[in-house]
Amino acid sequence: MNIYNFNKIYIEKKIANHKNVKRILSKINCAPKIEYFNDIHKIIKKEPFVFHPDDRSKKLVLSCIRGEILQKCPGSFGHICCNYHVINLYLGCPLNCTYCILQSYLNQPFIIINVDIEKIFDFLKKVFNVNKERLFRIGTGELSDSLVYDPLTDFSKDFIDFFSMHKNTIFEFKTKTDYIENILEVNNSGNNIVVGFSVNPQKIINTEEGNAVSLAKRLSAAVKLVEKGYKVAFHFDPIFNINNFDYEYKPVVDLIFDKISYNNIAWISLGTFRYTPALKNILEYNYPDTKILLDEFIESNDKKYRYFKPIRSKLYKSIINWIKKRSSDVHVYLCMESPLIWKETTGSLPCEKDDLFRDIIINKKLR
């Protein structure tokens, strides 16, 4: 599927002549209908509501950034948060992953690209300058894939240029693509730019990550980035409790370490599949044949459903064990997990042993 095959593009009148709008339009090869608007809410009302990511990503909205520019990842009640800050550059994702929370989290039947990124940088500059002692961990991969629209926007170049100048930040592009051409073109002088790849066994990618690129392509992109001097990260998230778990997941860990030296890996995060009741509803509607819900999920204290604790714990322990066998120095953290699971699977809480996460999580001063 061509994820840039839009059948309609809405452009906010205010930014109709913005250079980024012109650039994006020049790179779209199909011939979509173009309409201009003043009020995005009118578009939301006007467009028929669609649920499936493939349908939602056929329409594109180019607009001004709205709301808070820098948001703290909401985390989850009773679970340890990794203090990630997010910038919502794109809203919506065409990668069509069955398990994606955006299906229930976003309510607009189209993709939004926030075009006026200079506003983002102006705002961030002030924040970073006022909080020079603080280390910020920031990413754009919360409400979309960080790089999925980069071939249209080239925004990654601007982000690298900007964040390289702000040493009290660690900026992460989080992706399931291999769209790294722009990143490779930039002269990486910052050492604080990380490209994080979500990984899963190819078997899962085939069935649950419809339009994402293969594991091999993701790893090959990671290798190229390392060669160019970037740090990379890997996110085993979501991890699924599948048959032959060891047989499917261990080779992914091994492949990573076979191809990339541990000292080029900024961190590895782990998170087992979890869902809200709202996601379950829409997931069953969009993907009636998926089997990912057919396991022993129990309601956690934050009202999300997670694998029953002993199952989850076993999955984490296995992957951590494989990682630690390859490198005991790489930073491993769990995403949205309880202190009990942290203790059981890693032996400690994140701020007890790991300097990097102590700094990030409790906002300590930079070393």
Add this chain to the structure above:
Amino acid sequence: MKCKIINSNDYKNHNICSEINKIIIKFNIDINYFLNLVNIACFDDAGSIIYIYYNKKNIFTLLIESKIEEAYLFVVKHIIGTNLNNLSLIFNLLKTGIEIPLDENNLFTLFNLYNWPIGEKGKEQIYKISLFSDILKERVFSKKISIKEAIYFHDYFKNNYDKFLKLIPDNLSFSQNNQLLRYVAEYSKINGKGIDLIIKIIKNNKVKDLLSYFYGLRYPKYNDYKEKIENYINKLLFSKEAKINYQKNFESEKYDMVINFRNINELKNKLEKIDRSLKNINEKDDIFIHKNLFKD
């Protein structure tokens, strides 16, 4: 919308007329006898008058001066009404809307009137309900089972499930019925067991509490550990003196003990009994510790 009363005449019936007649009779809609006095008509595509409701006894006809789409919405809004509690009637009205067929705008306006999901999802829901067996339809319309769970159950078992539905006791609540259908369908999906085998399991094991039984089958690990900790708590032999609560999702290793007492003496006695009972524990492992509880 313009309407006028005209004399009834030898007009043709719209092909949806019999459906509307059936709905009006089946659901006893004509509570104010209006429809015992007048037929309802509108214009067809060629501009001729055509009945959408017809009773040969009626001398007069209410002519809605528009085409069928607007006329049907008018009948639904102003004659049948939108404040309905009867799911079966709502379903029939919406299904008729699809059969007319109303264009998308009018159809979704109709869906909106009855708080039905808008868009393709709403259309699919009507189509799927129309495929249900009569028993499943009846349980949905009588609000014993939710539409969502009925669709999930039907989608998996197709049409072979009436024998199972008949085994469900009447006294289950709405949410218990939904849970049961969900557990059975998911258990069946996970283990590749058809509905006939499910019925056999129920009969062979003389299952009385279907809900607990299928919960246990659907969540075997959870059920085993729950049983393990409850047996352990029971072995502590002070259930009369104190109640131990554990977190049902096992996400924490913290436990509560609740002791009811009226005076210090009673409290002392209870604590002594609890102390004695704790000293007499023969279990090798402390099952309150998750490492021991979850040991295979």
